Amino acid sequence: AQKVTQAQTEISVVEKEDVTLDCVYETRDTTYYLFWYKQPPSGELVFLIRRNSFDEQNEISGRYSWNFQKSTSSFNFTITASQVVDSAVYFCALSELGGTYKYIFGTGTRLKVLA
Amino acid sequence: DTGVSQNPRHKITKRGQNVTFRCDPISEHNRLYWYRQTLGQGPEFLTYFQNEAQLEKSRLLSDRFSAERPKGSFSTLEIQRTEQGDSAMYLCASTSGTVINEQYFGPGTRLTVT
Numbered sequence: 001a002q003k004v005t006q007a008q009t010e011i012s013v014v015e016k017e018d019v020t021l022d023c024v025y026e027t028r029d030t031t032y033y034l035f036w037y038k039q040p041p042s043g044e045l046v047f048l049i050r051r052n053s054f055d056e057q058n059e060i061s062g063r064y065s066w067n068f069q070k071s072t073s074s075f076n077f078t079i080t081a082s083q084v085v086d087s088a089v090y091f092c093a094l095s096e097l098g099g100t101y102k103y104i105f106g107t108g109t110r111l112k113v114l115a
Numbered sequence: 116d117t118g119v120s121q122n123p124r125h126k127i128t129k130r131g132q133n134v135t136f137r138c139d140p141i142s143e144h145n146r147l148y149w150y151r152q153t154l155g156q157g158p159e160f161l162t163y164f165q166n167e168a169q170l171e172k173s174r175l176l177s178d179r180f181s182a183e184r185p186k187g188s189f190s191t192l193e194i195q196r197t198e199q200g201d202s203a204m205y206l207c208a209s210t211s212g213t214v215i216n217e218q219y220f221g222p223g224t225r226l227t228v229t
Contacts, residue, residue, distance in 0.1 A: 033215045035217060042222070043222055044220055045220035100170055108156075
């Protein structure tokens with residue numbers, strides 16, 4: 001069965017600290033996609049990154065970086081030098097090829113960055 | 116490209132009433148999804164349209180729920196005889212293509228059933 005686990009319910013950090021959000025997934029498929037979305041207080045989900053199961057290269061985009069490890073079924077997200085504007089709920093999602101490509105979301109991690 | 120829009124943004128209704136939500140996807144996006152998000156949870160898939168065809172419905176979508184996408188453009192989600200358990204944020208997302216592209220989400224409709 002497909003499942004996404006985000007064990008960290010809430011994390012609080014002080015501005016400029018680095019923070020890592022964990023995501024562990026379960027799937028029986030060999031081909032799948034993983035996503036991270038940000039949900040700020042306004043409520044609209046904002047796309048951050050898409051990664052397919054054949055591409056295990058880490059990715060960096062500005063202060064954001066992602067570490068994908070198939071061996072541990074994890075797709076972790078790190079924010080470097082956090083800022084107050086990073087405060088939001090972050091969701092990891094899984095989608096499998098074939099069918100509708102619907103997302104299976106984790107329960108999200110609420111990040112609070114304190115000034 | 117104006118993004119995915121949803122109306123209304125908020126809806127308060129009494130138990131037993133019917134409600135209808137509208138989603139306008141990004142133009143030319145042929146794939147449209149509805150999700151439901153309750154407090155403290157991630158969004159859960161409800162139903163999927165490819166053009167005007169409804170191709171999948173979640174078991175979460177009881178007989179009281181119906182969705183349409185006439186002409187493959189906007190979509191509506193209707194809930195009949197609302198119950199307090201229907202209170203949630205209803206999210207619409209759209210995308211295009213035949214491979215897995217990211218879904219673009221609307222701002223959601225927050226439903227409160229009193």
